[in-house]
Amino acid sequence: MKAAVVVGYNDIQYMDIANPEVNAGEVKVAVSYCGICGSDIPRVLKGTCHSFPQVLGHEFSGVVTEVADGVASIQPGDHVVGVPLVPCHQCEDCKKGHYSLCKHYSFVGSRQQGAMAEYVVLPVNNVYKIDKRIPMHLAALFEPSTVALHGIQINNFHPTPDDHVVVIGAGTIALFAIQWCKILGAKHITVVIRNKSREGIVRKYGAHDVVSSLDNDYVETAMTITKGKGFTYVFDAAGTNDTIKTSFRLAANKAKVCLIGTPTKPVAFSVKEWELINRKEMLLTASWMSYSAPWPGEEWRMTAECMADGRLILDEDMIHTYYSLNQVKDAFKEYEVNTSAVKGRIMLEVEA
Ligand SMILES: [Zn+2]
Ligand SMILES: [Zn+2]
Known part of the structure; x- marks a missing residue:
């Protein structure tokens, strides 16, 4: 054969x-x-x-x-x-x-x-x-x-109508994560994309708001969507140095953050960046397969x-x-x- x-x-x-x-x-x-x-x-x-x-x-x-x-x-x-x-x-x-x-x-x-x-x-x-x-x-x-849904389940996803969810990425896993968040009842889904040409696609799969990481103030823009509180559920479906840091910045106090993406290069944090995990008392989870x-x-x-x-x-x-x-x-x-x-x-x- x-x-x-x-x-x-x-x-x-x-x-x-x-x-x-x-x-x-x-x-x-x-x-x-x-x-x-x-x-x-x-x-x-x-x-x-x-x-x-x-x-x-x-x-x-x-x-x-x-x-x-x-x-x-x-x-x-x-x-x-x-x-x-x-x-x-x-x-x-x-x-x-x-x-x-x-x-x-x-x-x-x-x-x-x-x-x-x-x-x-x-x-x-x-x-x-x-x-x-x-x-x-x-x-x-x-x-x-199934990989996207596993990350969502690992993150103990039970959104209330007030919860804000953010998915970072626009690859295959991210597109499924957006859909699963919607199917499982999320009412406010924000997606962070890089390439603006993906906006229509992520909206079709369930994003209510879309920000592009190519815009300088995209974290502030995303935080405004949550009235400054941050996102209660965060899914990083990209797994890069930048997107992992963005996950921590976008997280609300006591947020549940799941790292689904896997880095292919070393990831480094400043003390201030890492301290966000402590200061927000995040529940940080990660998924595999x-x-x-x-x-x-x-x-x-x-x-x-x-x-x-x-x-x-x-x-x-x-x-x-x-x-x-x-x-x-x-x-x-x-x-x-x-x-x-x-x-x-x-x-x-x-x-x-
Ligand atoms: Zn695979
Ligand atoms: Zn075994």
């Missing part, structure tokens, strides 16, 4: 590899679409793959073609999305339902074969059946939605429900562009040329 394989530093090749076989407890999926995650970019461009050769791809949709004997919950023909974390299900963290914190884990598309391939074989617990009404190219956005008990978690169940009934808006504004799998080199070139010019996911079309 054909696959996109990272064979070395900045070297991803479209090539033939062995078609995987189904063992006990596993299912085989013909991949339809696979998104390129921010975490895949350094795996190709910076050579940070766990090992070589590696087939990447953990955000995907597909159709089940084969199931092992005894597998009853999934049938050939089912439409599924991938649940990429393969935790041990045995350790203390797993037993508490903190699967993302398992230290004895595998991960589809970084430690075992991923979905940038015609077929992927997974444990039956690592596929999630979806409604056939959800178009496959949009279903590949399922996992990013998207799992909770019962496996794979409420994040997955709610995403499936809200994608099927249309409460989650899924449309082309979440997708930058499409490439077929054999153009995978060109897809990653886009990030090499200018990562910030890539708005939303790049989708690899595997078997449409």
Whole structure:
């Protein structure tokens, strides 16, 4: 079968590899679409793959073609999305339902074969059946939605009509975080974007107010929206030096702040910047991946429900562009040329 394989530093090749076989407890999926995650970019461009050769791809949709004997919950023909974390299900963290914190884990598309391939074989617990009404190219956005919702749940999100919520960022995770805040009842959602051309898009997904970090006084402008009190719930979905600091500045006293984005460069604070955490007595939380008990978690169940009934808006504004799998080199070139010019996911079309 054909696959996109990272064979070395900045070297991803479209090539033939062995078609995987189904063992006990596993299912085989013909991949339809696979998104390129921010975490895949350094795996190709910076050579940070766990090992070589590696087939990447953990955000995907597909159709089940084969199931092992005894597998009853999934049938050939089912439409599924991938649940990429393969935790041990045995350790203390797993037993508490903190699967993302398992230290004895595998991960589809970084430690075992991923979905940038015609077929992927997974444990039956690592596929999630979806409604056939959800178009496959949009279903590949399922996992990013669960990541956004996990951060919101970690932040113990129970907004009252008076609470002000701010989401920082306009990438895929941010667009889902905005939508989840709205679905979960937030009445005042402000979004901090950099590129002003994203304003219409974030408003469509649920932002009531939008400020641009390119404006000098954007923090003051955002604070005015809250009558100077600050935001009671803060979500940083970008994870840069600037956005983490902005999170602390925008937080109200006793705010709940969740850091969803993960920095790729060192982050430094002045004493005054750090002291904001103390002075405001913030509740600072952070999230990693998207799992909770019962496996794979409420994040997955709610995403499936809200994608099927249309409460989650899924449309082309979440997708930058499409490439077929054999153009995978060109897809990653886009990030090499200018990562910030890539708005939303790049989708690899595997078997449409
Ligand atoms: Zn990802
Ligand atoms: Zn474990």
